[in-house]
Amino acid sequence: MWGFNITKTRAIDFDKNNREPMMEILRLEPSIRVCIACGACTATCTSGNLTPFNIRQLNVFMQRGEYQELKKEMHKCMLCGKCTLVCPRGVNLRHLILKTREVLLNEEPLFAQN
Numbered sequence: 416m417w418g419f420n421i422t423k424t425r426a427i428d429f430d431k432n433n434r435e436p437m438m439e440i441l442r443l444e445p446s447i448r449v450c451i452a453c454g455a456c457t458a459t460c461t462s463g464n465l466t467p468f469n470i471r472q473l474n475v476f477m478q479r480g481e482y483q484e485l486k487k488e489m490h491k492c493m494l495c496g497k498c499t500l501v502c503p504r505g506v507n508l509r510h511l512i513l514k515t516r517e518v519l520l521n522e523e524p525l526f527a528q529n
């Protein structure tokens with residue numbers, strides 16, 4: 416009647432998301448807790464230079480408990496480790512990705528010591 420519609424809310428309801436996988440990933444690689452979202456990892460990412468892959472966005476998806484998006488993107492990482500080298504907060508992103516793959520995709524651990 417007025418020429419516009421009420422749009423669906425974009426608010427994220429954390430209570431609807433299953434946060435258990437995220438808590439397990441945080442237990443396995445707690446260094447991500449000190450991330451300040453500076454974007455240095457994304458800027459240097461080898462895969463991100465060749466594809467739309469965005470490692471910082473993956474961290475956001477994980478913290479929100481939005482695993483479907485995470486699962487679609489995770490295999491784009493080449494595990495080169497450059498993101499870990501440049502992180503000013505010492506976040507071990509490469510290890511985080513390995514652990515995330517194990518938790519969300521039930522992958523076997525790549526290294527026995529992990």
Ligand code: SF4
Pocket residue numbers: 449450451452453454455456457471501502503504505506508
């Ligand atoms: S470089 Fe480190 S602190 Fe910066 S966004 Fe990436 S993980 Fe977070």
Ligand code: SF4
Pocket residue numbers: 459460461462463470491492493494495496497498499508509
């Ligand atoms: S380890 Fe993965 S996320 Fe990190 S720089 Fe290499 S390709 Fe990018």
